[in-house]
Amino acid sequence: MKGKRQQVVLLSGLSGAGKSVALRALEDLGYFCIDNLPVPLLAQTTALLDEDGYPRIAIGIDMRSSHSFGLFPAHYEALTELDIDLRLLFLEANDETLIKRFSETRRAHPLANGKLTIPESVTLEREMLGDFAHLAHRIDSSDLSANQLRSWVREFVALDRSKLTLIFESFGFKHGLPLDADFVFDVRCLPNPHYDPVLRPLTGKDQPVIDFLEREPRVGQYLTHVLGFLERWLPEFDRDHRSYVTVAIGCTGGQHRSVYLTEQLGKHFALQRQVLVRHREQFPHS
Known part of the structure; x- marks a missing residue:
């Protein structure tokens, strides 16, 4: 793609923290969105979409691909060397909120596997995602409505990444x-x-x-x-x-x-x- 640099948003966070809401908000803004992409495919996917003329893409990465998530720091470093506008967004929420959301929706936590309780799964996921969180712009969705979260995501992608925010x-x-x-x-x-x-x-x-x-x-x-x-x-x-x-x-x-x-x-x-x-x-x- 020629002209303006491709913008790539990597979206991750704790299960139940609102990643689906955020990804839909990005889609509404015109981003080509991919959910649950295995980490080793990041650079290849970004390059292919750039060649095909997609100026803005958003990629969801989470614990559903836990077998490859440990590889994230190395693959992220490779992405930083490309001529792209790379942004990381991490959604989190407090334990009480996450547990309540899973209980209300009766969804299974991706790390539960029939062995861990929801609180145990939340604690484990928070530990596993620690390396991603400190690199990213973080949003705590504990007390946010869906509209608030969508608004904060829109603000995030509009920022000038060359300046400290x-x-x-x-x-x-x-x-x-x-x-x-x-x-x-x-x-x-x-x-x-x-x-x-x-x-x-x-x-x-x-x-x-x-x-x-x-x-x-x-x-x-x-x-x-x-x-x-x-x-x-x-x-x-x-x-x-x-x-x-x-x-x-x-x-x-x-x-x-x-x-x-x-x-x-x-x-x-x-x-x-x-x-x-x-x-x-x-x-x-x-």
């Missing part, structure tokens, strides 16, 4: 820590708009909540300290050739304080870096 994500501690975070900042120590009945149904993107938080000196101090920390250490990630850094900001419910600070951090760094802003928890009017 800084992801700011708000969340609520009562719903659990995000698995995809590189840094976690706890803002539960700051004044909480939740206790004002007028502000309670709003979010940190609404002006009355913004006004409330900006009147509080501690909020500004906290924001300044986080900005200073990130300004100091992000250049080290650049030198380490990292593609993505996820900064999670958490308050109790993920609705007011974390959303406000996430928005402010995103606006600040968007002036100089490639930024994604995400709010994990669902809001009635988001």
Whole structure:
């Protein structure tokens, strides 16, 4: 294929974390999608599709091909030497969510084989996929709706891979820590708009909540300290050739304080870096 480089998305993750949803989202975006391709066929398949004129392809790799998954690091290294736009996306979720999804659908886990329980299979798969996860852009789908996941996948493939992407994500501690975070900042120590009945149904993107938080000196101090920390250490990630850094900001419910600070951090760094802003928890009017 001549002209623009072929874009190749390698999609993997834990069984039950939403790979089928993500692959369908990529298909809707015009990607030629292949699911459950054995790892040794990666380079050959990519080259053949490039010759046949497929500019964007997405390949699902998971534990259904567990006999060849251990070969992934070597075959991935070979792909990085090709003149392609190569992206890795890894979907994960917490154990409780994965176990619940398998129980509700009554599907068998691909590693169960009639010998392992679902929790044992989930633990084993997480260990087996560890080498893939640290190379990839990770999305924790534990508390995401299918629409949210599709939206985050669309954002991922639209990124400029030549730049480090800084992801700011708000969340609520009562719903659990995000698995995809590189840094976690706890803002539960700051004044909480939740206790004002007028502000309670709003979010940190609404002006009355913004006004409330900006009147509080501690909020500004906290924001300044986080900005200073990130300004100091992000250049080290650049030198380490990292593609993505996820900064999670958490308050109790993920609705007011974390959303406000996430928005402010995103606006600040968007002036100089490639930024994604995400709010994990669902809001009635988001």
